[in-house]
Amino acid sequence: MIGRFAPFLISAILFASGCKDPVAFEEALTDQQLGGKTIPAASLSNGRQMYVRQCYACHGLEGDGRGPSSPGLRTAPRDLRLAKYKFVRMVGGDLPSDKMLYDLIRGGLHGTAMLPWDIQDDAMYDIIHYIKMFSPEDEGWRDPENEVGTPLVFSEDPWTDKAEEGIKRGKHVYHAVANCQSCHPAFATKEYIHSAFVAENKKPEFRDDGYYAARQVTEYSVNGVEQTNLPPDYTWNPMRTVKSGPEAKKNLYRVIGAGVNGTAMARWKGTLEDDDLWAVAYYVESLLDMKDTPAAAELRASLGSQGEFIPPSVESEEAGDGSADEVVE
Ligand code: HEC
Ligand code: HEC
Structure with missing residues (x-):
């Protein structure tokens, strides 16, 4: 695990210690097959930069939810390697859609350290793609059997007039x-x-x-x-x-x-x-x-x-x- 993220670790530490320039990652990313889609390397690289800036402090470099700010957080940051989410639950599939993740991250989770993130659309989808990379081989987003579900269907509200x-x-x-x-x-x-x-x-x-x-x-x-x-x-x-x-x-x-x-x-x-x-x-x-x-x-x-x-x-x-x-x- 550490192996895959080691060069990234070094640059991120530089970044965390005050380097404000975009982090120069030594490890180039390649296109990845995640959740049944091919995600281009460029999107993942951009997502990685954004992730280190905005999310790493809590969710950690490896997405394990153990970033430097995580100790003591009473509702602990999610371990993103699990590809298991509390609030983006779909029907008929284990994985949430990108739109569900987008809405979740934009809305935040009230009463926890997970604040609402006002991030531009393109960058947000890059981050969403990047966090899928934390899934270990053949698990979560990297499990070809796992499917993206559909959102819960809303029936008509029968009580509007009463x-x-x-x-x-x-x-x-x-x-x-x-x-x-x-x-x-x-x-x-x-x-x-x-x-x-x-x-x-x-x-x-x-x-x-x-x-x-x-x-x-x-x-x-x-x-x-x-x-x-x-x-x-x-x-x-x-x-x-x-x-x-x-x-x-x-x-x-x-x-x-x-x-x-x-x-x-x-x-x-x-x-x-x-x-x-x-x-x-x-x-x-x-x-x-x-x-x-x-x-x-x-x-x-x-x-x-x-x-x-x-x-x-x-x-x-x-x-x-x-x-x-x-x-x-
Ligand atoms: C200050 C700490 C903090 C930062 C920074 C942070 N998060 Fe979180 N995040 C949390 C906590 C705490 C939870 C768990 C909340 C809960 O379980 O109710 C969480 C949960 C999540 C979840 C899981 C939602 C679910 O339904 O289970 C996702 C996905 C997520 N964060 C993505 C992100 C992304 C992407 C960023 C950066 C844009 C980010 N977080 C930045 C603290 C943080
Ligand atoms: C077996 C225990 C259990 C039962 C029964 C239960 N809940 Fe919950 N509910 C929970 C727990 C635990 C949470 C907190 C989840 C979290 O934030 O991690 C929760 C959270 C919620 C939330 C908050 C969701 C949010 O966005 O934070 C609502 C609303 C809610 N429950 C409504 C209901 C209603 C209505 C019923 C009955 C139809 C119900 N619950 C039955 C355990 C239960």
Whole structure:
């Protein structure tokens, strides 16, 4: 590995130590077959220059995510050799399209060191081509079997004229149909959650600290140490690919639909009915809109001050299975 990158290493160290001129790489690059396309050497060379300037500090010379600025970054920079990405998840193929990578790098990942990069189109695509070179022989972008997928298909939003109804349905889907609060916080009373489960003919369940997120393991590691992550509380934590604004619903539909690759956050498209996926996007947006407003604290306070919830007895519930009492307390 080091062998292939050694001359590059020397020039990059010169560069990092204050040489502001374009780095003179000694190792000429050749055309490469990456993701089923032939990428010309000129694009790769330019991408390499740009990468050293903009990305190397975190993602490292070999793309291993261990650049000089990486130690201590709480969400660690991605190991680009893996060709495995959290947020550019496609359908029917392992590899993302260049356009998906472009949008990701331009948008950045909020709440992490991965800032939005405003880089000219040509240069950006050169960088995108270059980072594919980090794949080891026959893996990732260099595996001829790996295909570029297609982006998630958006169905028509059925709630445009009835947002309130969408939010209401989304709250139900969130807490009962999908049980999103098995990882994320719950945002409804225990009474609401209990009866929503019963209405779905499901056994009610509620984590002990169900108003807080439950830390999860991921498939990513740094120096052999498995990385964990916290499912966001939308009223409080930044989301990586979603911000309040006109794009919020669409971006929520996309990220909830596609899931977050290599983490506990599953792909919900296909598991939920499409109208319900939209509804949950509406609901999560309504929570996101509370962020940094008194409404978020009020919601938290009211959930925190609930009296003890005693589930109704089984006889009074048509759909109970007799075990409800043990679960919600
Ligand atoms: C200051 C540190 C830093 C710099 C500089 C940086 N990144 Fe990142 N990058 C990160 C972090 C941290 C993550 C992981 C975020 C996460 O997992 O939520 C990341 C993630 C990524 C991902 C993976 C996205 C995904 O969906 O998994 C790609 C691709 C990426 N960066 C490309 C780049 C490129 C290209 C550049 C240069 C233009 C760059 N980064 C510069 C810190 C950085
Ligand atoms: C098994 C655990 C689990 C379940 C169930 C779950 N999530 Fe997540 N979710 C996570 C984790 C972990 C993350 C953080 C991923 C990351 O940033 O690395 C996450 C992230 C998210 C994000 C933020 C995406 C971004 O751009 O940062 C949204 C929105 C979200 N989940 C919504 C939902 C909804 C809605 C449901 C139910 C339909 C759900 N989640 C169910 C674990 C879960």
